[in-house]
Amino acid sequence: MGKVNTVLGPIATEQLGITALHEHIGFGLPGCDLDTKWWEARPKMLEVTIDKLRRFRELGGQTIVDCTGIGTGRDVSYWQLVSRVTGVNIVPMTGFVSGDTVLPYFRDKSIEYLADLFYHEITVGIEGTNVKAGAIKVGVSRGGLSELDERVYRAAARAAGATGVPILTHLSINGDRQMDLFEMEGLSLDRVVIGHSDGKEGLDPERDFRIAKRGAYVGYDTIGFDTEKGTPEVPAPFWARPRGERLDQVMDLFNAGYANRAIISCDANCFPLGWASTEHSVSELLEIFVPDLKARGVDDETIKMLLIDTPARFLTMRDPQPKLVKAAGEAAAQV
Template identity: 55%
Template sequence: MGTIPAEELGIVAVHEHIGYGMPGSELDSKWWKTPEERYAETVPKLRQFHEYGGGTFVDATGICNGRDVDYYKSLSKKTGVHIVACTGFVGGDTALPHFARASVEYLAKVFVHEITVGIGDTGAKAGVIKVGVSRGGRMTELDKRIYRAAARAAAATGVPILTHLAIDPQPAIEIFNQEGLPLDRVLFGHADDGLNAPNTPSEWIMSQGGRIGFDTFGYETELPDPPFWARPRKERLDHFMDLVEKGHLNQLLASADANCSPLGWPGVKGHTVNYIFEDLIPDLRRAGLDEASIKALFIDNPADFLSIHA
């Protein structure tokens, strides 16, 4: 709906999805939903988020994965929640051939256009750039092209970068350094999930200046039907608190990576963005995190990260 002053962002869910699916999911007859069904599924979750005190929902759904900016605008008007859209790709393996075959220069131009001019004819501009590591656990050559294009666009426009996975970070950090992008403009995401946390050098990334996203809170092995990336609730919380106790609070951000209305797959039942308020913040308080630290985690750190740095 327009540029948001950082001080008006409020409590931020920094890595979420209005509706995420793989390219082509809109053609899947089993899981296809009408716009009305998606709307009915999504609005109550965002209204509850707003009632709990949530201010801003960062949609980390990239190009080709179900991003629908006109839909986001209608949801924002309906619920009062600021929605930040992204440009970029969840990973090279989600980029359709038109983009997968494109040069770094072309991709950077696309990203810059969506940030400075707008996304399609919506009149809305992207506020973050999404990049990611493709399936397999190592950055592909396409991933590296996308990361380099994102680094150039971020350096040119001042918007930050969100990553899908923080595994294999050395090539990413080399690219960001080569392109002159300060690493505090990068949030290395999904550092906490059960599948990738053992292979994510979170403290090394932070030592290089990067930020770390514990943004799969709520995907727990205790769920009735947990996803393959689930992790025991206490294990994730203990991991997070260990990093806080080591003095890394200012480089940490937290979110739930929830999917309001999944596209082309059933999603994970029993998990929404409101896990942040219903479970995570109470867990953090019980673990000893004070109110100033909770404010830093959900208000101050995201505001600094999302601010456009000229």
């Protein structure tokens, strides 16, 4: 039987249910956790976060994957509380959101060192706890893949192969190169989602087809960042899109027969730690996007695949690949 790591320990694949694969309890830029105003706001944070996740649970949602990497608001003991109170499974991540959010301490580390860091967080625990990561986050820096990004990608591929967890990426810019890096490290592309393929940045519907054809997943995972929600006081963020335009893009891939290569999620921050956000919640996946898909003729079987079957197959830990385990083991011996 398959299993997936959550903040409350590993669970069976069958317990995942309706899953949003790219979400955040609270994301902020490195250092946000040292800003005293978030500590003052703690009761409010908890209230807002619990309300949003309870709503998701009421609508049938059972699991979120928190895509906050190391040093950007990740807080597993807080998430354990949130998970216990709301009944929503929370899958935590190792890795970094992108090279430009890597804390200075880690910036000059080798691929081997970074692979071992991720391996440790997946097999032993995060930040001195026994909470094990269930996936790895990597991403593209502003301006395109940097040398540091590439080191993080290669390290993530090695740790993913050695542990059997999947990888989610931030941004679809340089998507072909992202896939090349994983393949060069021997990782099967069905363990990878190229994220934010529906965001305004780096939009390239042709690339979506290349991702699907190479066997990776296309991340339509900024659902709900709609330009229509912007106001003069709080404009929509620069990656927002008109709601119908995003839907057109998704339907083009589905109509070509690739719905089984898609991931859908909201990238909503329950409580953004100083990070830009519209009024946005993971519940929109079920309250707005699924009805939008149905109105375009997507059948119930496909909806079930998108919400349950694909996330379950993707998240379930695979058997470790011996060659990559050896690489990670050798790295461990060097530290």
